[in-house]
Amino acid sequence: MRSPLSAACLLACLLAAGGCGRNGPPPLLDLAPGSARGANVVLITLDTVRADRLGCSGHTPSVTPTLDRICADGIRFANAVTPAPITLPAHASLLRGLDPPHHGLRYNAEFPQAGGQPSLAGDLRQAGYRTAAVVASFVLDRRFGLSQGFDDYDDRVDSQRQHGGATLRNERDAEAVTDAALALLQRDGDTRPLFLWVHYYDAHAPYAPLQPIASTDPQALYTAEIAQVDAAIGRLLQSPALAAERTVLIVAADHGESLGEHGEVAHGLFLYDSTTHIPLLLRLPRRELAGSVVTGLAGLVDVRASVNSLLGLAPPARSDGIDWLATSRSAGQGLYQEAALPYFDFGFAPLYAWRGATERFVEAPQPEYYDLAADPQERHNRYAAAQSGADSRAERARQRLDALRLDAPAIPAAASALEQADPAVTARLRSLGYLGSSTASAELADPKSQIAVVNLHSDAVHQLDAGNAAAALALLDQARALSPRNEAVLRLSAKAELQLDRLDAAEVTLKAILAIRQNADSLLLLAQIRVLRGDFDTAATLLQQAEQSEPQHGGIAIARGDIALREGDVEAARREYERAAQIDPARTGDIARQRLRPLATAPKP
Ligand SMILES: [Zn+2]
Incomplete structure (x- = not known):
């Protein structure tokens, strides 16, 4: 049985947002500490x-x-x-x-x-x-x-x-x-x-x-x-x-x-x-x-x-x-939630939520509020009704999320701080699909408006994994029709086009990506297509641009090695492959060793 609140404690509770220690909410579990x-x-x-x-x-x-x-x-x-x-x-x-x-x-x-x-x-x-x-x-x-x-x-x-x-x-x-x-x-x-x-x-x-x-x-x-x-x-x-x-x-x-x-x-x-x-x-x-x-x-x-x-x-x-x-949570005390994947994988707005015992507010370009007691499947977004004054709980939930976020860096801010701190990390994040968008969150697409694109992209990833590049490309064409400037979709399209040896199409796609954002990976792929076509001068220029974008990308050394080899300079090729293995072992170590193996037996000049 809880003791009644004393007047002093009542006052303290009113003043302190955190509630009143001994007379706060009862413990969630009736167990003795220790x-x-x-x-x-x-x-x-x-x-x-x-x-x-x-x-x-x-x-x-x-x-x-x-x-x-x-x-x-x-x-x-x-x-x-x-x-x-x-x-x-x-x-x-x-x-x-x-x-x-x-x-x-x-x-x-x-x-x-x-x-x-x-x-x-x-x-x-x-x-x-x-x-x-x-x-x-x-x-x-x-x-x-x-x-x-x-x-x-x-x-x-x-x-x-x-x-x-x-x-x-x-x-x-x-x-x-x-x-x-x-x-x-x-x-x-x-x-x-x-x-x-x-x-x-x-x-x-x-x-x-x-x-x-x-x-x-x-x-x-x-x-x-x-x-x-x-x-x-x-x-x-x-x-x-x-x-x-x-x-x-x-x-x-x-x-x-x-x-x-x-x-x-x-x-x-x-x-x-x-x-x-x-x-x-x-x-x-x-x-x-x-x-x-x-x-x-x-x-x-x-x-x-x-x-x-x-x-x-x-x-x-x-x-x-x-x-x-x-203790347990009082009625107004909820939990913080966030989804960073929309931002990192697709360049969409990240999501933040406040989850109360029976309600949820989601901060998004189109905010959402759900009454979980009445609507456990979260099918009826009541935020619009709240805006018209019909439901003040949504506004309270929004304020509670804002309070939880006061000392929390937003996901784009955390990503760009990381980027500035360590370029090697940036490279890894990019290789995982991070887009490094500098756009403010308010301008990013709401993930719920993009679910069809996400699902087409995900199906295409599975098709490509299973070796069905043509099927993947058909799905990606549908995704591109829905969202023409989606970098994740364009990058996967370029990968599928390259697997199908559709080099012209891949060049067009890669240039479309570069029009959105300069990045070493796309420049590198363009350079490799130029190498395949024997256009070593353009390839070299593209590699210089890639190097400005990401100096420690081992793929640049691999491509330079490939050019040297095609020009008959085995020693230069060997040096570049060794450099690739040294500067970027996680990403290009295996490729470099593969390229070096046949050279080990080649006669030195
Ligand atoms: Zn998991």
Whole structure:
């Protein structure tokens, strides 16, 4: 029973935006701090798993007996959300307890300034824990900064492998992940408590379950992959090292999957619940609160502070989350969300949202407001009604987002600060599709008006991956008709045209890209077409321009080597290829070594 508010506290509450400590909202979990002191901590992250795919969340028939058992033995947070529907930023928020603007990892890319920050792993290592992680995708490779605080960080993934008709790149399946985690646990003689993070990536597209199923329906294939993850978790949890009575178990997805809702096929572009509502489960050593369902708003950003509290450790010095053992969110207290992918991949406006317990406001060129209680599918944007005075909740939600964004750099600002800080990073971002737009956000296209272009582009990527360049080009022609100056579409078109040896068409496309933005990649491709045509003078000029745009691009040295070779100067070619391998090993090391191999046996002049 809560005590009534005293007059002094009432006054303090009115003055302080943060509410009144002892008499603030009741804790989300009725547990004593330190009640799990010394227990192992196992964190399982389910990449791309929707909350509604768990049997204990109502999915029938259930394909998740292991997760259902964890629900029965533990606590299910029914209203849990991620701050970003994309793998690296979401995992960083989970481990660091911070929103993306505060930890700095805004996208799946290398942000060097965002590495080496305090995290749950560091907290537990400092408290005497052995810390280990097994991750299943290159997106979580140690170079991106999440290995901080881990004694062991197993990020070995296959660069490419065929599986069930799909090409899986830079990932490993649930069985391999479980094998790696069990191997880590078999080490003898370590008596420290354990923090183990295991990441399962199977549910991420392409949907290719290990046990093939008869259906080709994406929903069925996706659900089959979740079943396969569930079975692997069952095997993992049989390990005696992870005995339930000595272990705090947390299971969470980094984000969901849209599966066609709002026109979005996968995730990353929008901020609706289809991709940001996540499963979040907590099982405690003595099965406290077993079978309970928490309906209060919870976030991935809460996990670090709450686990520290459960273990009786000091709270993180900085946190955007709450400690579930100390408080819950009041009606006006929501969570920050952002989508950087529209900006980085397509040059569209990035999205920002405020997610309350039953409402969402999305900041976009055409803003959106949803009443989730009345409209859980978020089909009816009520923002226009709010503008006419019919619904003041939308305006309050907008103000709450503005307040959360006060000390948070906007995504374009963060991207350009990064660009100025480190040209090598810029090059990497560009190779990932970052467009480096200098246009103000207000002038960028609203992603929801561009969903048809995004889906045509995504289908074209899959066709090109499967070796169907002609089919890809047909899709890209449709996308170009809808959005003639979309750089991502133009770049993919040029790639398809080059694969089809349509050099004239590729030249026209590349020049169209350069009319939007000078960039080394397009200049390089134009130069290579000129080399193929024997026009070495124009090629050399184009390469000089490319060098001005990006001096350390190894492709420039490769192209210069190719010209030297065609002119019969083997030594000059060798020098250029060696330079390419040296200045830009990540991007052009392999190509350079391929080019150098036949030259190794060529007689020196
Ligand atoms: Zn993910």
